Amino acid sequence: MGWLDRLTGRDKSAHKAKDRLRLVLIHDRTDLAPGQLDALKDELIAVISRYIEIEPQAVEIQLSQDGREQYLVANIPLRPTRRARK
Amino acid sequence: MPGTVLTITSGKGGVGKTTATANIAAALAKLGQKVVCLDADIGLRNLDLVLGLENRIVYDLVDVVEGRCRLRQALIRDKRLPNLFLIPAAQTRDKTAVSPTDMVHLCNELKQEFDWILIDSPAGIERGFRNAIAPADQVVVVTNPEVSAVRDADRIIGLIEAEEKGPARLLLNRLNPQMVRNGDMLDADDVLELLAIDLLGVVPEDEAVVVSTNRGMPVALDEKSRAGQAFRNVARRLLGEDVPFMDWDSESGFLQRLGRLFGRGD
Numbered sequence: 001m002g003w004l005d006r007l008t009g010r011d012k013s014a015h016k017a018k019d020r021l022r023l024v025l026i027h028d029r030t031d032l033a034p035g036q037l038d039a040l041k042d043e044l045i046a047v048i049s050r051y052i053e054i055e056p057q058a059v060e061i062q063l064s065q066d067g068r069e070q071y072l073v074a075n076i077p078l079r080p081t082r083r084a085r086k
Numbered sequence: 087m088p089g090t091v092l093t094i095t096s097g098k099g100g101v102g103k104t105t106a107t108a109n110i111a112a113a114l115a116k117l118g119q120k121v122v123c124l125d126a127d128i129g130l131r132n133l134d135l136v137l138g139l140e141n142r143i144v145y146d147l148v149d150v151v152e153g154r155c156r157l158r159q160a161l162i163r164d165k166r167l168p169n170l171f172l173i174p175a176a177q178t179r180d181k182t183a184v185s186p187t188d189m190v191h192l193c194n195e196l197k198q199e200f201d202w203i204l205i206d207s208p209a210g211i212e213r214g215f216r217n218a219i220a221p222a223d224q225v226v227v228v229t230n231p232e233v234s235a236v237r238d239a240d241r242i243i244g245l246i247e248a249e250e251k252g253p254a255r256l257l258l259n260r261l262n263p264q265m266v267r268n269g270d271m272l273d274a275d276d277v278l279e280l281l282a283i284d285l286l287g288v289v290p291e292d293e294a295v296v297v298s299t300n301r302g303m304p305v306a307l308d309e310k311s312r313a314g315q316a317f318r319n320v321a322r323r324l325l326g327e328d329v330p331f332m333d334w335d336s337e338s339g340f341l342q343r344l345g346r347l348f349g350r351g352d
Contacts (some may be wrong), residue, residue: 012269017233018276025240025280067282068247 026063030070053079088197092204093222097238099209101230102259107206108136112304113321119201122171126218128183128207135163138302140171148176151188157195181213186220191329193221210246225254226286231261232274240281255286262291285318289313
């Protein structure tokens with residue numbers, strides 16, 4: 001734990017509790033285990049790749065919340081194609 | 087005007103549902119409302135003990151539902167607060183002795199005579215919870231600022247929404263202001279942000295709660311207790327009054343005041 005964490009109170013147990021709860025509640029609400037999210041990501045990459053060229057390493061998939069609404073947020077960078085430049 | 091059915095639930099056991107039910111009921115009765123408490127925790131009754139009415143039980147909830155007595159015969163009147171009544175749970179039966187439909191019928195009858203019907207829900211998410219939630223017009227979720235209680239509260243809030251009984255409101259019980267200041271307990275803001283529901287009240291940890299429960303006398307009747315004050319505030323909010331949340335800062339130290347000065351305040 002660094003001095004910055006100590007100074008900002010981020011090493012305090014209440015802060016840890018909040019961070020842990022934030023994650024566990026998202027998974028509880030969606031009934032999606034953390035491991036399943038990885039499987040979803042792999043399948044999504046496979047499906048999209050059939051239609052369009054993407055950068056598989058750069059794909060980001062995460063669950064986020066706004067109030068009690070859950071969102072699946074995907075960031076899928078496309079690979080630039082040579083055809084587009086002609 | 088027919089009364090309001092308010093169900094007090096939590097998911098996790100031991101967070102203070104029964105204490106909250108007894109005290110909100112007593113505080114509402116003190117404000118002149120006609121109140122009946124219904125103990126829905128069949129097989130594990132305790133609301134009678136917390137209210138100090140355990141020696142007066144003749145008939146119970148299951149006797150009413152199964153027609154062994156009239157509703158009026160099962161109502162126990164509190165001698166200290168003539169506006170406050172209790173229908174105790176049966177102790178030797180289980181949750182399946184009553185159905186959600188039974189509860190709806192019973193509450194419809196009680197609504198004709200009472201301003202408030204407070205239902206003390208059992209812990210858990212099974213039949214007992216479904217019985218308690220079925221007749222609810224409003225729902226209060228009780229939790230403590232502690233990881234397992236918050237997680238279970240979130241689960242129960244989801245179930246309340248699924249039953250279309252929401253939005254539930256939160257009663258955060260047993261908050262220790264000193265531990266919050268030390269960064270070792272979740273604050274009300276943290277819990278509200280995580281659960282994303284409205285706040286009905288924050289009750290501080292207070293030895294007076296144990297003492298008054300020992301005596302069978304609701305702490306809401308103790309003018310000096312801070313927890314009692316918090317419960318009285320909850321009752322006033324239920325009646326539509328805009329009561330500010332209690333200020334713990336009167337005890338805060340130099341560093342907290344300095345923190346607020348630089349905009350990191352709570």
